[in-house]
Structure formats: structure tokens, C-alpha cells
Amino acid sequence: MEALKIGIMGTGRIASVLANTMLQMPQVVLMGAASRSLEKAEEFAARFSIERAYGSYEELAKDPDIQLIYIATPHSEHCSNAKLCLENGKHVLCEKAFAANYAQAKEMTDLAEEKNLMITEAMWVRYMPMAKTLKEVLNSGIIGEPMTLTANLCYLVSDKPRLVKPELAGGALLDVGVYTLNFASIVFGDEITDIQSSVIKTDSGVDAQNSITLCYPGGKMAILNSSLQVLSDRMGIIYGTKGYLVVENVNNFESIHVYNTDRELIETHIRPEQISGYEYQIEASGEAIRNGWTECPQMPHKATLDVMKVMDELRRQWGIRYPFEA
Template sequence: MDTLKIGIIGAGRIASVLADTMVRMPDVELVGIASRSLEKAQEFAERFSIKKAYGTYEEMVKDPEIELVYIATPHSEHCNHAKLCLENGKHVLCEKSFAANVAQAEEMIAMAEDKKLLITEAMWVRYMPMAKTIKEVLNSGVIGEPMTLTANLCYLVSDKPRLIKPELAGGALLDVGVYTLNFASLIFGDEVTDIKSSVIKTETGVDAQNSITLCYPDGKMAILNSSLQVLSDRQGIIYGTKGYMVIENINNFESIKVYDKDRKVIETHERPEQISGYEYQITASAEAIKNGWTECPQMPHKTTLDIMKIMDELRNQWGLRYPFE
């Protein structure tokens, strides 16, 4: 396969991790970085030995050399930036949360499908080998029928302006809560029968922390917590009729420990060696482009939309609307 040539829109922290990952991958080439500041783009390019720096996003998407664009801008900008890329014939790997709401997500996906271009959500954990391992352990029946799960993801990040500004679609839900929702989706699927929640808001009006309970057919339940204000253990725990399993770090699966009815560890699975974990979504995107797919099987459009619908419903329960909606 020819080397996939990639550009990044946005030169923040996630873009830095991605750039560091891509320069170590043999089958892709990070060709360009675009920022609203040419100086920032040039500094970023120099740091990672990227050959092209652009002071506008428009300039980069018109570069014929770039095939795939990674969108690493705030949630509020994802829709416009994705459409800009698609209009210029670029495939898109879009940072989570995919969009600010389901209407935007539907618009992005419809445009990609119409143009026969790939668009996929960079929910990196869905592409990791450990996601498959979790499924295999569950399917083995070792913990019996999984009936309940808990997941939490909380960071001390309330000092970051991007995360507390309503105009940037800030709040815990779209930034970290989306991981807890994806964990629940990975285990129980997307057929949710009931959604209950509680929220504490910041002074700016976005969610500082939230607690979500999802119910599924056959009496299954997920209890999810996320916050910008505290530190948590980041665990996901799946409770079954014969035992339970603990997944360390639902934001970058590290290990799985399986416990029997006596609460004794009977299996342990460790994460394989990786560059950063971001490489798997890049490889999956490359495979999808090679095959002419408009979505990645690891993160289907339907799942992205189902989770966006849940987040819209949660914000509706909380009376949280972004200024641009």
C-alpha cells in the first residue's frame, strides 16, 4: 500500500501526541500541520519535522498531497472543519466528541457518504486490540451473563478554558463522559431503554460533573460518572452472574483482571506494547480508505450517532444548550 499522507488541523495537546505517534509509524506520512497562527504551525512543524506548515485551515485542505485530515480542534468547530475537508475531497478522522450534537453529526456523515469519502470518529479505545480482548473474555462466559457495569472518568481539568466555555461546547460530557458512554456501548450495545441522570454545573453553565444511568433490554444497567473537577481511578467494571472483570483505564485500556465467585483473580490480560495507542485509529483509517469504505467497522457511523443522541438527551435533561445551537 502507498504511504497515506496526513495533515492535522489544530496544534494543541492531542495534535502533539498524534504527531509524535505518526512520525514513528512506517505506513503513514505526516505531511502538514495547520493552525490559525502560522507561527504556531511553524513551531509545531519544526518540533516534529513536518515539511509543511499552514497559517489557515483552508490552505491545508486545498493541498493535493494530503489525503486524510485529523481534526483536533474544539468540539464546537468539528462540524465546520469536517465539512471544509470533505468539500475539498479529504478523508476525515475527527477527534471525539464527533460533533456538538446529533444534527451536526448526521450532516457530516451524509456529506462524507455522498462524496464517497471516509469519515470516522477518533474514539481511540474502540480501535485498540484490548477492545477485542474485552469482547473475547466476555464471550468466553467466564463471568457468566454481564448484567451491570460501572465506569468513571474524572480529571483535574476545570482550569482549561476550552472545557468550561459553552461557546466551545465545553463540559465533562463531551470531553470525558463520552468515554464512559463508549465503554457502556462496547459492552451492552446501543439499544438503550431508559436514561436517567444528575448534573452539577460550572459557573459558566456547562456540566462540571455528571452521573448517568442507562438501562438496556433484559434488565442490564450501566452507571457512569465523569467530572472535570476531581481525580478518579478511571476503571470500568463489568459485573456478571459468575464473576466480574475490572478494566484499568477506560481512556486507554491497560489491563483486564477477571474475578470468580469467590472474588479471586483467575485471569489477567495486559495491554500489548504500543506507541501511544493512537496508532490503531490511523491504521484503521488507512485500511478503510484503501478499501473504499466511508466508515471504520471499529467505530460505525450508527454507534457514533447513537451516542450523540444519548448526549443530546442528557443535555436536554440538564437544560444545557450551547450558544450556537
């Protein structure tokens, strides 16, 4: 099987993790890296032994040898960057949050389908073996009917300018809250009957921390919290009619502990060894491209769009609009 030729757009921290991961994957070739600064691109390329460095995103998108482009730019740039890639015949793996809003996300997936190219959101937990394990545990009925879940994801990152700038679509929701929303989506699906929320804003006007309550058919409920200002335990807990389970780290499921009605530990699942966890979304992208799919089954377009709709509604409730939104 011929190795998948990949380029990286953006050269920040996540791009570095992805680059290091790909170097350990024989089924892919990390061929190019692009930044708006040639110097940064060349430094990044040298660090990871990447053959080609580009001083503009256009050069990467137009390289005929590149098949898949991983987009690691700020949220505000995802839509224009993805369209540039798709217009030049490139498949796209785009960092979360997939776009700044639903309209942008729909534009991106529609264009991919029109061009018969694959585009998928790099919501890495969706692609991991532990996501499948979680579904299997829930489907086994060991905790009965899941009725309630809680999830939190909070980091001490308010000092990072990108995360508090409205013009870059900053805020806790798009950066870390999107993980809690995806956790709820994995467990309860995307048919939401009610959305309630509270927010604390930064001085710049984006959400510093938020609390979200989602209701689902059948009386199910998810309570989600995210923040840029504090450190949390990152736990996801699913409460059922016959017990409950605890997922350690909703940002990269490390373990699943299952408890019965006496709160006794009855089952444990530990995450398998991984390079970084990012390898699974790259493998899934390669599989989709080989099969001629425009999406990955692990992260279908509908799931991405449904989560984007929820985030749009939350920002509407909070009165947060990004400067570039019409």
C-alpha cells in the first residue's frame, strides 16, 4: 500500500505533536509544512526532517504531490484554509473546533462533497479505540439505561493570546468545551430537546468559563463545564439505572471504571498503548481516502455540524459574536 503523503498547515504546538506522531507511522509520509513565515516553516521542517517548507498556505495547497492536508491554524482561519485546500484538490483533516460557526462548517462539508474529497474534524477521541470500548460497555447494559452524564474539561490557559482574542474565535467553548459536547454526543446522540447555560466572560468578551445543561428525549440530561482559568479532573461520569461508570480524561480516555448499584468497582478498561493518540485520526483519514469516502464514519459530517449548531446556540445565549461574523 502506497504511503499517504501529508502536509501540515500551521506550525504550533498541536502541529508539532502531529508531526512527531506521523514520523512513527510507516503508512504515511509527512512531506510538507507551511507557515505564513518561511523561516518558521523551515525551522519546523528541519525539526521533523520534513522534505518541503512553504512560506505560504497557497504553496502547500498547490503542491501536486500532497494528498492530505492537516489544518492546525486558529479556529477563525479553518474555513478559508479548508476551502483553499479543497479547491486545490486536497483532502482535509481539520483541527477542532472544525469551524467558528455552523455556516462555515456547512460550507466546508458541502464543498468537500461537491469536489468528492474527504474532510473530517480532528476530534481525536472519536477515532480512538477507547471510544469504541465506551460504546460497547454502555451497549452491554452493565450500568442499565444511561440517564445522566457530567463532564468537565478545564485548563490553566487564559494567558495564551489566541484563546482570548475574539478575532481568532477564542474562548473556552470552541477550544475545550467542544470535547465535553462531543462526549455527550457519543453517549446520548445529537437529538437535543433543550439547551440551558451560564457563562463568565473574559475582559476581551469571549467565554472564560461556562456551564451547559443539555436535555434529550426520554428524560436524559448532560451537565458540562469548561474553563480557561482553572484546572479540573477532566472526568466524564455516566450515571445509569443499574450503576455508573467513570471515564478518566474526556480529552483522551485513559480508563473506564464501572461501578454497580452498591458503588463497587466491577470492571476496568485501560487505554491501549498509543504513539500520542493522534495516529488514529490519521489512519481513519487514510482509510476514508482509499475508499473514496468524503467523511470518516468515526466523525461523520452530521455529528460535526450538530455540535457546531449547539455551540452557535450557546454563543447566542451568551451574546458572543466574533468580529468576522455577519
